[in-house]
Amino acid sequence: MTAMTQPQRESAAWQRVVRIYFSSRTATAGALLLAAILLAALLAPLISPQNPYDLSRLNLLDARLAPGAVSTDGSLTFLLGADAQGRDMLSAILYGMRISVTVGVVSTLIALSIGLIVGLWAGYRGGRIDAILMRLVDIQLSFPSIMIALVLLALSGPGLGKIIFALAAAQWAYYARTARSTALVERRKEYIEAATSLGLSDARILFRHLLPNCLPPLIVVAALQVASAISLEATLSFLGLGLPVTEPSLGLLISNGFEYMLSGKYWISLYPGIALLLMVAAITLVADRLRDVLNPRLEVRMP
Numbered sequence: 001m002t003a004m005t006q007p008q009r010e011s012a013a014w015q016r017v018v019r020i021y022f023s024s025r026t027a028t029a030g031a032l033l034l035a036a037i038l039l040a041a042l043l044a045p046l047i048s049p050q051n052p053y054d055l056s057r058l059n060l061l062d063a064r065l066a067p068g069a070v071s072t073d074g075s076l077t078f079l080l081g082a083d084a085q086g087r088d089m090l091s092a093i094l095y096g097m098r099i100s101v102t103v104g105v106v107s108t109l110i111a112l113s114i115g116l117i118v119g120l121w122a123g124y125r126g127g128r129i130d131a132i133l134m135r136l137v138d139i140q141l142s143f144p145s146i147m148i149a150l151v152l153l154a155l156s157g158p159g160l161g162k163i164i165f166a167l168a169a170a171q172w173a174y175y176a177r178t179a180r181s182t183a184l185v186e187r188r189k190e191y192i193e194a195a196t197s198l199g200l201s202d203a204r205i206l207f208r209h210l211l212p213n214c215l216p217p218l219i220v221v222a223a224l225q226v227a228s229a230i231s232l233e234a235t236l237s238f239l240g241l242g243l244p245v246t247e248p249s250l251g252l253l254i255s256n257g258f259e260y261m262l263s264g265k266y267w268i269s270l271y272p273g274i275a276l277l278l279m280v281a282a283i284t285l286v287a288d289r290l291r292d293v294l295n296p297r298l299e300v301r302m303p
Contacts (some may be wrong), residue, residue, distance in 0.1 A: 010074040019274045021293050030285025045260040049076055053247055062086035064265050081267035083256055087248075089267060092250040093275045094225035099243065100279060103160070107167035112222050114168070115175025120206050120214065122176070123183025131221050134180065140173035146232060163242055167229045178221050182214040216294040223287035227280045234276055259300045 022028050040047070049264060061072045067081040067089075080089035122133040140148075145167075152166040186192060187210065195205045233250030236242040240259075243249050248256065250272045257268025 005293070014023065021289055024289055027285060027289035030282050030289070033278065034282035034286055037097060037282060038101060040094055041101045042231050044091075044094040044098045048088075048094045049079075049090040050088040052087045052092040052095050055246065059086045064260065064268070067267055080271045081265075082266045083253065084260070085256075087252075089271055092248055092253055093250070093272055096248060096253055096272060097275060097279060099160070099249045100230045100233060100276070103164055103167065103233045103249075104226040104283075107164045107171070107229045108222050108226045110164070110168035111112050111172040111225070112175050112218065114172040114176075116211075116214075118172070119179025119181075120210060121175040121184050123180040124187050124202070124206060124210060125142075126184075126187075133176070137173045137176045137180075141177070145170040145228075146235060149232060149236060150241060153236060158242060158244050160243060160247070163233060163236065164235075167232060170232070171225055171229065174221060174225060175218060178217055179214055182217055183210060186210055186213050220287060220291045220294060223283065223290055227283040227287065228270065230283070231275070231280055250279075 016268070057073060060084045062078070062082045063084050063086045065071070065078050065082040065086075067079060069078050069081070070076070071078065071082075076088060078082065078088055078090075080093070082088060083092065118133055118137070122130040148170040149163075149166040149284075151160060152169060156162045156166070191209060193210050200209075232253070233242055233249060237249045237251030238255040240255070242251060243250065253272035254276070257265065257270075257272070260266075260268050
């Protein structure tokens with residue numbers, strides 16, 4: 001029997017991870033739900049009955065129509081009703097999910113990149129550099145993420161790019177802390193000592209040897225932080241500090257219908273709230289299963 005090459009071993013390891021992940025029915029349901037949400041958000045311009053951002057197509061005579069009602073010109077059926085601007089709720093939710101996914105993923109990638117570099121460098125170098133960088137991280141973590149994001153958005157104003165920057169600035173410290181703790185464990189192992197003795201550069205040791213072994217816990221944290229970023233964006237939009245009213249996200253849609261909750265116009269807030277709940281729940285289910293599968297200390301077996 002021939003020995004497996006390194007690429008073959010890596011491929012077999014990932015195949016095992018996939019098999020173990022999908023052995024859980026709950027995790028499988030979460031992955032399918034997340035895939036459906038991502039597909040709907042990606043194809044929103046193609047499958048939406050209406051472009052909710054095109055103000056010229058909105059008719060105030062359609063405002064607050066109930067689910068199943070037909071528009072005044074007879075061209076559109078509001079399956080989930082219409083909001084106070086005459087906007088089709090189904091279309092607004094699909095576009096809102098697209099914004100939420102974009103904000104969550106992009107802000108997470110930016111925060112992950114910053115936190116990864118800071119955490120790996122601090123854990124690898126140690127000493128004074130580690131102490132200084134970790135004190136900065138401690139200061140960052142001493143403030144709630146929503147407070148940091150609120151201050152940044154209050155200074156810069158609303159906008160898609162600005163809210164992504166605010167969320168990334170509020171969350172990078174979580175990745176730095178995780179990367180640093182993992183790097184402290186890995187730097188004492190033989191392969192790091194061998195790479196150092198060969199005279200390899202710090203950059204090559206960090207990104208070629210140390211980084212791959214620090215990724216599993218960071219993947220789990222990143223998956224959880226995507227859900228956190230989506231929830232935080234919805235909160236900021238609900239407070240009026242997120243995106244402009246011409247490009248409503250799920251949080252802004254919920255905020256727009258909040259004043260009508262007690263007057264019977266429940267659909268304006270209810271359906272965007274359900275969409276947000278399903279999105280966060282699906283991401284959390286996937287992240288929770290990834291935590292179990294990628295954690296070597298937990299013995300996860302297929303039933």
